Amino acid sequence: MTKIFIEMLKERGYTYTTQLRRKMLGTTTEKCWEILIQELKLADSISNIATEYRARAYELLGNCQFMPGAEKLVHHLYKKNVPIAIATSSAERMYLRKIEPHQNFFGMFNPVVCGGTDPAVGQSKPDPRIFLVCAERFSDNPCPEECLVFEDAPNGVMAAKKAGMQCIAIPDSDIPREAVKDATLILNSMEEFIPENFGLPCYYS
Structure with missing residues (x-):
């Protein structure tokens, strides 16, 4: 979705910098534009600019690709009856659009929490609420320290740690360690993840 932010800001005479992207990664659409409006003093209202963004994003979301190693790990954990969930900052409509080509794959996740629209979440990452709500919805209601989160965004890492959970960070190349x-x-x-290092069944068990 970086492409859309770049285009929308360029149309308004601004540059979408790496520093801005780091602040926004992992947050809801509304929170992203709140950050941009504050940082760049944009004249747009959060509601109007978020609506424009969602319209553009909806057209692109049906073409998303898996992160390398994701399919292998998810299929492995599902086969071994390890509970797996999704806690995304996306609104439910956008999430459903994103998974349209991959219904069987995403059917392996339960629960799914869409922080952008779920009334139980309320706060955006780095607030930990989304992960705590997700843990509560597992059938066995695990305590936070029994949960392992995979994140690509600094805000997501902070949220997971605040929730008291272990977190594997796989940041994009432009995000400094x-x-x-x-x-x-x-x-x-x-692809570098070794399940047994975190008490999970190994790939060859």
Whole structure:
């Protein structure tokens, strides 16, 4: 969705910098534009600019690709009956659009929490509420320290740690490791993840 932010800001005479992107990653759409309006003194209202963004994003979301290693890990954990969930800052409508081409794959996740529209969440990452709500909705209601979160954004890492959970950070190449230094472990790719190091069944068990 970086492409949309770049285009929308360019149309308004601004540049979407790496520093802005780091602040916004992992937050809801409304929170993203709140940050941009404050940082750049945009004349737009949060409601109007977020509506414009969602309209553009909806057209692009049907083409999302998996992160390398994600399919292998998810299929493995599902086969081994390890509960897996999604806690996304997206609104439910945007999430459903994003998973349209991958219904079977995303059917392996339960629960799914869409922080952008779920009334139980309320606050955006780095607030930990989204992860705590997600944990509460597992059938066995695990305590936070029994949960392992995968995150690509500094705000998500902070939220997971505030929730008392372990967190694997897999940041984009333009995100410095210093920004996710509080993660339990930082990886270059999900392909590097070794399940048994976190008490999970190994790939060859």
